[in-house]
Amino acid sequence: MTSTLIETSIYAAISESIQAEAKRILSDGQVSTIVGYAAARRKGSAQPIVITDASDAQKLIFTPACVNNLAVYLTKAKKDIPKKGKIGIVVKGCDMKALTGLMGESQLKREELYLIGVPCAGVLASTFAPSQELTDESLAPKCTECDAHLPTGCDFVPTETPLTPELEKKYAVEIARLEALTPAERWAYWKEQFAKCIKCYACRQVCPFCFCEQCLCDRNKPQMVETTPRPAGNTAWHIVRAMHLAGRCAGCAECERVCPMDIPLNLLNRKMAKELKELYDHEAGFEVTEKGPLTMFNEKDDQSFIK
Amino acid sequence: MHLAQQQHTFEPKIFAFVCTWCTYAGADLAGTSRMQYPSNVRVLKFPCTGRIDPVFILKAFQQGADGVLVSGCHPGDCHYIAGNFHARRRFAVFRKLLEFVGVDLNRLQFSWVSAAEGGKWVEVVTDLTEKVRNMGPMTEFKELAMEEQWSGAINTPELKEAYNAI
Numbered sequence: 481m482t483s484t485l486i487e488t489s490i491y492a493a494i495s496e497s498i499q500a501e502a503k504r505i506l507s508d509g510q511v512s513t514i515v516g517y518a519a520a521r522r523k524g525s526a527q528p529i530v531i532t533d534a535s536d537a538q539k540l541i542f543t544p545a546c547v548n549n550l551a552v553y554l555t556k557a558k559k560d561i562p563k564k565g566k567i568g569i570v571v572k573g574c575d576m577k578a579l580t581g582l583m584g585e586s587q588l589k590r591e592e593l594y595l596i597g598v599p600c601a602g603v604l605a606s607t608f609a610p611s612q613e614l615t616d617e618s619l620a621p622k623c624t625e626c627d628a629h630l631p632t633g634c635d636f637v638p639t640e641t642p643l644t645p646e647l648e649k650k651y652a653v654e655i656a657r658l659e660a661l662t663p664a665e666r667w668a669y670w671k672e673q674f675a676k677c678i679k680c681y682a683c684r685q686v687c688p689f690c691f692c693e694q695c696l697c698d699r700n701k702p703q704m705v706e707t708t709p710r711p712a713g714n715t716a717w718h719i720v721r722a723m724h725l726a727g728r729c730a731g732c733a734e735c736e737r738v739c740p741m742d743i744p745l746n747l748l749n750r751k752m753a754k755e756l757k758e759l760y761d762h763e764a765g766f767e768v769t770e771k772g773p774l775t776m777f778n779e780k781d782d783q784s785f786i787k
Numbered sequence: 788m789h790l791a792q793q794q795h796t797f798e799p800k801i802f803a804f805v806c807t808w809c810t811y812a813g814a815d816l817a818g819t820s821r822m823q824y825p826s827n828v829r830v831l832k833f834p835c836t837g838r839i840d841p842v843f844i845l846k847a848f849q850q851g852a853d854g855v856l857v858s859g860c861h862p863g864d865c866h867y868i869a870g871n872f873h874a875r876r877r878f879a880v881f882r883k884l885l886e887f888v889g890v891d892l893n894r895l896q897f898s899w900v901s902a903a904e905g906g907k908w909v910e911v912v913t914d915l916t917e918k919v920r921n922m923g924p925m926t927e928f929k930e931l932a933m934e935e936q937w938s939g940a941i942n943t944p945e946l947k948e949a950y951n952a953i
């Protein structure tokens with residue numbers, strides 16, 4: 481099968497615009513800090529960077545290896561960013577959804593942020609080397625279903641427009657496949673997946689919405705979820721995780737990217753998003769709302785499943 | 788009148804999470820009215836259906852429940868005004884999640900039973916018990932609890948070789 485190349489030539493021009501804008505806002509004191517991406521040591525790779533000096537602005541880049549959702553650095557779970565003045569942050573469309581959600585949950589204030597949006601055609605899947613060229617195969621699965629190539633509500637967005645071919649929606653296809661199975665077959669599938677989990681909690685640490693000071697899954701009085709990496713506790717952890725993120729998850733797929741055991745975490749997230757769309761016509765991340773779908777109700781909500 | 792005692796080969800364990808204001812009172816009414824219903828049900832009383840965390844259902848299955856019932860006040864009757872409306876959404880979504888990971892939803896029943904509906908309580912409990920009895924024991928979660936960590940199984944040739952070399 482031949483693969484289609486994803487056009488990323490605009491990323492160079494985008495990097496330049498980001499650098500110029502970063503330099504401008506840092507030198508005129510509009511922001512104290514900028515969180516963005518910089519080249520890392522391995523060829524073609526990128527890593528998050530926090531800059532506070534205008535002379536560092538030229539370090540900022542945007543490439544298909546800029547996979548991280550930087551929104552997580554702004555949550556109270558992370559203390560990497562000095563909290564003074566306005567903070568600038570480089571965001572892709574999916575990262576923007578996370579920020580929108582965090583604003584709705586009163587974790588961030590819009591007026592304390594300066595958002596540099598990135599017109600994004602896609603980034604690399606975690607299973608490909610960072611120097612790999614971007615094709616429909618090496619593309620991160622989330623990008624095949626992206627509906628936010630151009631982030632909205634930012635303070636600055638480079639003018640380039642990404643070319644985004646219509647691709648097979650990887651999660652939707654997989655969800656449909658699983659839905660067509662019998663419960664026993666689905667159980668067997670997830671049992672195998674969950675059994676791989678080593679409870680490293682990387683998925684939790686990287687998620688912008690897992691900012692609880694004490695996670696339910698760490699509590700031992702009473703212990704709701706067994707903490708050892710055994711099948712029973714793993715299954716409970718994954719179900720609780722998916723439930724706590726239902727209606728909030730931005731679909732950045734960071735959890736799935738960081739999982740060392742290749743568990744398809746975002747598949748559960750996308751399934752929940754699909755159900756919330758069908759049940760309550762809710763889609764996370766598009767507007768700042770005070771309440772999420774599971775913290776509000778409508779008296780006419782469906783109750784056909786209740787006797 | 789004494790009902791003939793029926794003998795069954797399998798007696799399912801049913802956990803019922805109920806709110807104290809409606810369903811618990813309804814079950815009480817069934818009792819004081821001397822209505823008969825299967826003794827398979829273990830009732831756990833909560834202040835409100837809004838207090839019933841989905842993780843309790845999970846825990847119940849892990850601890851050996853063959854079926855779970857969640858029951859509270861009818862919409863509009865909640866003692867705390869909106870607890871059951873919140874619960875309704877939460878459980879609608881939680882059901883979908885359980886279904887997706889492969890739990891048979893026939894083992895999970897939700898109902899509204901008011902303090903005056905002793906008869907409905909009997910009906911709901913009897914139906915669920917019979918349904919679950921026909922389905923047989925819930926083994927999935929119990930098996931998980933018996934199983935060991937993935938790394939306990941040396942299931943690839945590479946791993947076996949490395950292990951034998953130690």
Ligand code: SF4
Binds near residue numbers: 572602603629
């Ligand atoms: S999901 Fe959209 S915005 Fe996010 S990395 Fe993929 S293409 Fe870019």
Ligand code: SF4
Binds near residue numbers: 689725729730731736
């Ligand atoms: S659950 Fe995963 S995809 Fe959703 S916001 Fe958290 S890290 Fe992103």
Ligand code: SF4
Binds near residue numbers: 682741
């Ligand atoms: S990152 Fe993967 S292995 Fe680690 S706790 Fe999460 S699901 Fe389990």
